[in-house]
Amino acid sequence: MAPSFNSPKQELEQGICGQHGWSSSYFxxxxxxxxVEVRWxxxxxxxxxxxxxxxxxxxxxxxxxKGHAAAAAVAIEGLRDIVYAANSKPTRTIEEAFGPxxxxxxFVMSGPEGWAKLWEINPTEVFVDVEGNQVTPPxxxxxxxxxxxxxxxxxxxxxxxxxxxxxxHRLSDDMNRLLxxxxxxxxxxxxxxxxxxxxxxxxxxxxxxxxxxxxxxLVGATGVRRGLARIMNLAWPNPAVRVTKDTRKASLRxxxxxxxxxxxxxxxxxPRLKGLxxxxxxxxxxxxxxxxxTMMAYRGLRQQAQHEGxxxxx
Numbered sequence: 001m002a003p004s005f006n007s008p009k010q011e012l013e014q015g016i017c018g019q020h021g022w023s024s025s026y027f028x029x030x031x032x033x034x035x036v037e038v039r040w041x042x043x044x045x046x047x048x049x050x051x052x053x054x055x056x057x058x059x060x061x062x063x064x065x066k067g068h069a070a071a072a073a074v075a076i077e078g079l080r081d082i083v084y085a086a087n088s089k090p091t092r093t094i095e096e097a098f099g100p101x102x103x104x105x106x107f108v109m110s111g112p113e114g115w116a117k118l119w120e121i122n123p124t125e126v127f128v129d130v131e132g133n134q135v136t137p138p139x140x141x142x143x144x145x146x147x148x149x150x151x152x153x154x155x156x157x158x159x160x161x162x163x164x165x166x167x168x169h170r171l172s173d174d175m176n177r178l179l180x181x182x183x184x185x186x187x188x189x190x191x192x193x194x195x196x197x198x199x200x201x202x203x204x205x206x207x208x209x210x211x212x213x214x215x216x217x218l219v220g221a222t223g224v225r226r227g228l229a230r231i232m233n234l235a236w237p238n239p240a241v242r243v244t245k246d247t248r249k250a251s252l253r254x255x256x257x258x259x260x261x262x263x264x265x266x267x268x269x270x271p272r273l274k275g276l277x278x279x280x281x282x283x284x285x286x287x288x289x290x291x292x293x294t295m296m297a298y299r300g301l302r303q304q305a306q307h308e309g310x311x312x313x314x
Contacts, residue, residue, distance in 0.1 A: 008072035012036070013223065016076070016083055021230030023220025024075070026068050028058050034067030036075050039220045040082065041237055042301070043308035046219075050075040089242040094229055094293060095286075097243050101296075106144070106159045108288045110276050114162040115174040121147045121160065125185040126178065127295035131258075131287055132266035133192060133199040137166035139265045140273065141175060141200065142291035146299075159295060161288040165273035171200070182207050189294045191225045211297055214312060218305055228293055235300025258283045 005011035017024050022040040029035050032055040039047035054070035057063035109117060123145040132139025141164045148155050164175055171179070178184060179200060186208040190196045202208055215231050216222070226234075229245045236243075261283050264270045276284060305312045 012072040036071040042304035129290040130196040138199040144291035
């Protein structure tokens with residue numbers, strides 16, 4: 001059954017923009033006609049301004065409500081072909097769309113050997129995700145870095161995902177060294193309103209950026225956070241498929257299993273992890289892919305910005 005909406009504005013913002021991670025911004029033109037700008041990608045070609053005939057008073061709540069509804073109604077009609085094209089694409093989960101790429105190019109490591117490799121790479125930016133972020137330190141920290149290898153004269157992109165299992169008292173010296181280094185940019189996709197950063201003790205003055213903020217600077221702000229899947233669509237616009245968070249029962253069960261695994265440790269029901277072998281393979285891959293996808297989303301947004309001649313505001 002198709003969802004029902006109370007107003008054209010609700011349909012535009014929740015039924016269209018919210019579903020795809022697009023942005024909408026309302027304003028009055030010099031003629032006093034109400035308008036809305038909708039952006040569905042990076043660059044001027046991926047957006048449009050829709051102009052209504054409504055000239056309601058912008059100084060009153062009733063006028064603003066009426067003007068927004070009128071502009072939204074024009075936008076809904078004008079976006080029909082674009083929305084149809086987006087909704088007609090077959091959907092793929094992040095794992096389905098990017099899992100083979102991850103498996104082929106990313107090495108998952110931990111402990112002294114992993115840290116030795118990371119310092120050998122000497123990164124200027126790292127991509128961080130956290131599991132169990134309601135405690136400090138968190139239950140698991142995933143750090144992804146990119147590097148290159150050469151084979152038969154060709155250069156190939158590869159990545160390292162380092163998994164750290166902090167003890168109950170503190171992060172490792174290597175992790176603290178990484179987080180405290182002002183020359184290394186820490187990139188997050190912190191859809192939990194900063195909980196990942198707080199669990200690591202990162203403060204506003206530290207050198208970090210958030211994909212949510214970068215996406216907003218390039219595509220426009222949204223009322224709610226986009227989340228990694230929608231940001232991946234913006235970063236890697238694919239004409240064939242649309243990446244989405246999986247809502248199938250089997251996938252939700254796997255996701256819940258991962259969440260419950262780390263939550264039990266977070267809540268003290270199970271002891272802290274001491275080694276990677278204590279994490280089931282499926283859950284370990286799930287966690288590592290989150291950091292890897294943060295890296296890929298950042299890389300895609302940067303390429304989109306460069307292609308459009310836009311700054312990557314961080």
